Amino acid sequence: MGINFNSGRPSNNLGGQGGIQQGGIQQGGIQQGGIQQGGIQQGGIQQGGIQQGGIQQGGIQQGGIQQGGGQQGGFPGGAPNNGFGAAPAPQASPGGGLVLTKGQKLDLTKGNAGLDFLKIGLGWDTNTLQGQSYDLDAEVFLLGQTNTVPSSSHIVFYNNMVSPDGSIRYKGDNRDGQGSGDDESVEIQLSRVSLDIQKIVFTVTIDEAIRKNQNFGQVSNAYIRIVNQANGSEICRFDLSEDYSTSISILAGEVYRHGNEWKFNAIGTGLTLDLAGICAHYGAM
Numbered sequence: 001m002g003i004n005f006n007s008g009r010p011s012n013n014l015g016g017q018g019g020i021q022q023g024g025i026q027q028g029g030i031q032q033g034g035i036q037q038g039g040i041q042q043g044g045i046q047q048g049g050i051q052q053g054g055i056q057q058g059g060i061q062q063g064g065i066q067q068g069g070g071q072q073g074g075f076p077g078g079a080p081n082n083g084f085g086a087a088p089a090p091q092a093s094p095g096g097g098l099v100l101t102k103g104q105k106l107d108l109t110k111g112n113a114g115l116d117f118l119k120i121g122l123g124w125d126t127n128t129l130q131g132q133s134y135d136l137d138a139e140v141f142l143l144g145q146t147n148t149v150p151s152s153s154h155i156v157f158y159n160n161m162v163s164p165d166g167s168i169r170y171k172g173d174n175r176d177g178q179g180s181g182d183d184e185s186v187e188i189q190l191s192r193v194s195l196d197i198q199k200i201v202f203t204v205t206i207d208e209a210i211r212k213n214q215n216f217g218q219v220s221n222a223y224i225r226i227v228n229q230a231n232g233s234e235i236c237r238f239d240l241s242e243d244y245s246t247s248i249s250i251l252a253g254e255v256y257r258h259g260n261e262w263k264f265n266a267i268g269t270g271l272t273l274d275l276a277g278i279c280a281h282y283g284a285m
Helices: 275-281
Strands: 065-067 098-100 105-107 117-126 136-143 168-170 184-189 199-206 219-228 233-240 249-258 261-271
Touching: 117 136, 117 199, 117 249, 136 168, 136 184, 136 275, 199 219, 199 275, 219 249, 233 249, 233 261, 249 275
Parallel strands: 098 233
Antiparallel strands: 065 105, 105 261, 117 184, 117 219, 136 199, 168 184, 199 249, 219 233, 249 261
């Protein structure tokens, strides 16, 4: 299934080096800290971990938070044990939501059955001192049981702004990352997500990063946050504050099914894959 990355956009320079540059696909795997064979487990990180008690947010219990883990340079695998026996206590963000750390999982709908409409906001600031232009893009991958997309239409981004089931809408492309607030956002209606979709993954990539010699070490103040669209309240926020100087894309987080409920996993893994490489991992190339 082919994907048009370039309509109305500068070339992503996907030619050469076997069609995918840096982080190209090897037989049986993917190079340079890309995706580990075996794919991503349910929730991106193992469901295990240490569950902290329920947390009250604005009088509504958001559910427990679990402590997981991740790896720099590859898609996450198992979650290491926390030797101290408890997840770190969450703090409140300036927007009023819980501040998550890498590997933490948050119940979204458990104890909050009316939660349906979400906004996923992503933001960043780019380095303007080098006189270069940066174009960062957010992408959403709707994955089935096999951690692959059912079709290329299940990748929501600047050239495909609505998912096949109508549950996810991409709200526009900020080409320079300037200004305050979210640079790009996605709206989700959980009740409309097709039953065959188990996981909704959010990534951020730099357009033409290889050609321009750009990476996420030149990007600051990056974050992903979830907002309850019904009342505008921020549910949680995850600051992407690691050293991503070797990464040209970031697996920021995911919303996934857990039984009959939905949870959020704060992943924050830096990758050496461009958009084509990520699409290939998820079965779209």
